Amino acid sequence: PPLPQANWALFLDIDGTLLDIAETPDRVAVPGSLRRHLQAIEKHLEGALALVSGRTIAEIDRLFDPLRLAASGQHGSEWRPVPGAAAQAIAEQPLPQGLHETAARLAGLHPGIVVERKSHALAVHYRKAQALGPEIGSRLAQAIAGLQGLMLLPGKSVWEIKDARQSKGTAVERFLQQPAFADRVAVFVGDDRTDEDGFRAVEARGGIALPVGALALRQPQRPGFATPAQVRDWLAAFAAQADGAA
Template identity: 40%
Template structure:
């Protein structure tokens, strides 16, 4: 199947899928598998969607992973009882198909003064939220949009003070994370190992944090799918989260039918 299309052609719906052994699926969570909420703790993945993810993982030999800015502990809670390979905190945490977890840690002489500085400054901006992830920090301002500029300036100041850090803007959030950590690198790492290796990667995401994931997938002629509005590097488009649910169910049905057809020809 050819996937060569014009860059930024995000008006195209994702293609049909056949031959489940050919694909590896990667999903962002917030804004992709779950509706974005004012409070990140209120986010949920519907039970039917979790069941479809479990079925997709089974039919694809385990080549399904979550790739998110959330820590793995939160992803496990959202996906329960399903246990998947995961890249948390944009890849600073990575759990492979064998259940082994690899983490990038910030040095104590960076993490402690950075957290103290962020807590002091964010406390002066009512409605903002500081989320400490251990190896990264998320500065949320969804419920205090009037402080967007101050939050961005605070994050820029932090990165200027600690050059081993990098900024990652998102929807009503800016994250501070270690240099060299992003979703594209996480997907590339997964693709080097079973059961993902040798397959065509499919990545579905919605945010600026997913753009490097789209680029990584495009570089190997994979299938990149943007959810929601806005231009970017994804080659295909779904309008909203509920469309992701419909597409996932349709994809699962296609792959099941293809497998059943092959079985009848054996």
């Protein structure tokens, strides 16, 4: 991957990109050094750094506490345009209660199934119940059949329901309208299919897409990273460069 530049607007996915995937979402580990590096880079980029995730912004803040970086959560359904501001909902309507009830029933199929309930999205993780992945996907597809404005996304041992009108791509486009991000080279780093919306958004503006892990292997035309550890090392080098320029 190219070395980061001071004129970049940097968009970073979290799980599988900054952080190693864990058995359940609440068991991921955030190195203290990563917080320091992100803080240094955000300052060096004059605010043009955003975390773009399927997690809620409240969960992002818990993971990276005390940082309150610009962020997009729930696949574009909420965002914080500038560091430290309150999160704002973008999606018009919360998920119907019936979908949460369906997810709760799915959780009863196996103790290894984990459900993340969010205001405008939900995720059903089956990393510890791989054989049930197809059934979970089928039941969720049936649950949203006939419901307008929702879509089902497959991910790494997870199925997610989200607002069909919002994505990591719309999140990038929204950020690029903000003063801190405008007129910069947009760069998106991500590891999963949901991140490809972000890839298309930055490349449409002449920016750079940097895939991670298996996604990088499937996209040899793009420079990328083998592991989240390599992403963290890359950011550490950029943070050191930023400190040297200060």
